[in-house]
Amino acid sequence: MTEHPPSHRLEALAAGDPDPDAEAHVADCEACREYLDALREELGAWRRSPARERGLERLREAAPAGSNVRYLRWASIAAAPLLVAAALMLFIGRKPSPAGGGTSAVPPVTAAPGLRFKGPPEVAVVVEHAGVQHRFTGAVVVRAGDRLRVEVSVARPTPIAAGVLTRDHHYVPLLLPAELDAGTHFSGKAAQFDAEPTTGWVIVGSPDAVRAAQATGQLSGVTALPLSYASRR
Amino acid sequence: MPETGLGREEVGRIYERYGCFLRRRAWLITRDAALAEDAVHEALVKLMKSGAGYRSADHPLRWLHAVVDRSSIDQLRRGKRLRTAAALDDPVARRAEHPDVDIEARDSVLKALGTLGEVDQRIAILSFIDGMSQSQIGEEVGYSRVTVNKRLQTIRESARAFLSPESSSEAAP
Secondary structure (H helix, E strand, O other): OOOOOOHHHHHHHHHOOOOHHHHHHHHHOHHHHHHHHHHHHHHHHHHOOHHHHHHHHHHHHOOOOOOHHHHHHHHHHHHHHHHHHHHHHHHHHOOOOOOOOOOOOOOOOOOOOOOOOOOOOEEEEEEEEOOEEEEEOOOEEEOOOOEEEEEEEEOOOEEEEEEEEEOOOOEEEEEEEEEEOOEEEEOOOOEEOOOOOOOEEEEEEOHHHHHHHHHHOOOOOOEEEEEEEOOOO | OOOOOOOHHHHHHHHHHHHHHHHHHHHHHHOOHHHHHHHHHHHHHHHHHHOHHHHHOOOHHHHHHHHHHHHHHHHHHHHOOOOOOOOOOOOHHHOOOOOOOOHHHHHHHHHOHHHOOHHHHHHHHHHHOOOOOHHHHHHHHOOOHHHHHHHHHHHHHHHHHHHOHHHHHHOOO
């Protein structure tokens, strides 16, 4: 073999698949040997990583093959009116917090996956703690080492910005101001929390409203999920 | 009725063996750790549903890569999610690179992947991710080496045009 073996063959070799031709090439090729060593290193790191465990967990929870996918779709449709009713009750039952804060901000309206909602953006926060992801649609609790991302769903093209606004008026952008197409979007950036307690809000809204919230601390124009810090689990 | 899917345990073993490289590949295509995980998960669910072909594949990982490629491109198309900045958990710096892959060209071509047709997407992935030579790609897709060469030139030009400032101000990705 004179050409370098394609990546998938070297990856398979790193995973332990036999491939005498590729092995012979690697024995004589320093560049491929280096690449193979790096792949093995990457494999070792992945086997110790939370990402691997997270993948296994999702696989354990995955619907088995066959008709269940259709069943889940029907289940979603059947459950949709109930979820909308529950969401409306949530919306009606809780008043927005007074301007400037408090721990009870406007709760986001939730809906079943795939259900289009004609209204303000739906907001959820995904927090990764010790390799496990938790999804919040209300108050968010973080601990040291957690990572946080925002998920925003819009029914039509909408200009949106999002970030973390701390009580001492620091703002960490997660979603830079942009017009989002209809659909669900994850923030391009994640926030990571250190051991210093951070409290505040995850705020989402039009770029102007988010800028105003940063400047004044008034949260009336944005969707705000209160953010609290727990020192221990 | 012939069995078309793989059992959960078998898929679990596949994930344990190859998951690292499936995720790596999905990340190269989507440039987003969360999307890459979603793409791999979706590919594994596909295996449970209709992955029996894996058992007779000459190169199992190559076969799996084809499934992950489709899931990754689907993720990009479906979500239209923002990729304005790398997330904190995107481990760009730690990745191994195949000796035949031009990293700069790969990064620009993959950013424009969603704008390419299906065959060009495949050629781009084989060239810029797998590091395959033009003759190897030709064998894979059934084209002559010369045709592959021309298509790769067109792909590079499309990527350049897509990423030029004039283009990005007119149509953001």
